[in-house]
Amino acid sequence: MSEKLQKLEDLVSLCKRRGFIFQSSDIYGGLASCYDYGPLGAELKRNVKNAWWKHTVQMRDDMVGLDCSILMHPMVWKASGHVDKFADLVAECKKCHTRTRADHLADAQGNTTEGAKTAEDLIKKICPKCGTTGQFTEPMPFKLMFETQMGANADDSMTVYLRPETAQGIFANYRNVLDSTRVKVPFGIAQIGKSFRNEVTTKAFIFRTREFEQMEIEFFCKPGTEEQWFEKWKEARMSWYTSYGIRPENLRMREHDKDELAHYAKGCVDIEYLFPFGKGDWQELEGIASRTDYDLRQHQRGMRSVTNWIENGRDAVTTPLKAEDADWAKGPLSYFDEETRERYIPYVIEPSAGADRGTLAFLVDAYTVETLENGEERNVFKFHPSLAPIKAAILPLVKKDRMPEKATNLYNDLKKYFPCFYDEKAAIGRRYRRQDEAGTPYCVVIDGQTNDDNTVTVRNRDTMKQDRINIDQVKSYLREKLDM
């Protein structure tokens, strides 16, 4: 018998107890929405990222990797739209404390005011929630991007942003990759890295945090072929999750409604996981968007606006983006197809996954409490072997008769090939359970028989069954079982 995770809290305390995830700045009372990965969590998350990289870069001929800086030219975010989108003014109704975008508030005649900037502008506006007229606070800017100052000398420092997504770094390097790697359309660029967003509301443990890690792909294809690539990526990404152990019944794909789409998007789906927040809730793990040539064309505009930005005191907020060149299709970010002798701006498919969300989903899906025949409970993380923080524990059955020596020798050999753990403390049953809680797939035990015939037992985490094999075969046995 086994049961699935019911309350997120149970996972949170197990994660703390076993060193997967801690609250950030815990000894100072914590910092909202920030979390740290402990010894086991750091291994797990890195394994998730490695598994993603392996399938999106290593095993594909049409993908290359990238690792760019978090700080970028401020005009990158002007071109991407983030500077303007994130500069919305929001006013709060003093009566009911509902916050609404100032330029969305309407008066009795239904009129809104473009660029409403002060409480005066809102004197006739009606709160959409409680109907109160003109009781608004001074509109405040909603800063969804983290800002910081670049330059130690206060006089000539400028405002730069911590990236709110890794995607724009890919677009900004698209030309460099084309010129340095001999890739040809269709091809994609993958990147893993930290991003930062001042979310209005954070949520549920590491699910929505202000600092988070993304695993993003921009796949460039010829206009007209975007639909087939969109389908291919949807399938590739779904099967990635299930091939690493996510149960299919906990995973689904949700198509965005037409009115949910950005104006430039041709389609968008979310890969969602059934998380145990509250009563159980489908939440986004990854978004896959068909984004046309919008981003590259925007950056062509951005590239032409840099002088204006300098003349404008290096302020991206108040520097308008130059209009698109009439000859944009032949611009600096266009692609020349040697075979067809055509020049065009590639279309883009963007599979964008959250590394922390993914890690959380793998934790939730692997979390199992089993009731054994003797009535006792067993906590076990049934991670896919590739994701398990520790691959094998090496255990002498008892601490005598040269068992620890033999086990240590085996451990010292195996740890060169697999993340291993050696433990000779406490009874064997307890040590098995410790490894179950860490999600270790195999426990290798050196027992009395090892002295007689050089065999050891290998215990399977999920079945608790044992194989007896020769000590010399442990490495190849694990290699095969772990697919490493």
Next chain:
RNA sequence: GCGGGUGUAGCUCAGUGGUAGAGCGUCACGUUGCCAACGUGAAUGUCGUGGGUUCGAAUCUCAUCACCCGCUCCA
């Protein structure tokens, strides 16, 4: 942002004004012969944080921080 709840040992929690506790876990020693064995011993507390009331505060009070649940929001 609003409303509700919680915060005491690593974890789960008891403790309602008078010496800070239990179970589990951890560590040491002994024992050990395959699924959280047993014995003996030990360590670990800014009682989330800061102020106030009081002779005395984990307990009453104010503020604050964090987490959970439900709304709201989600580029």
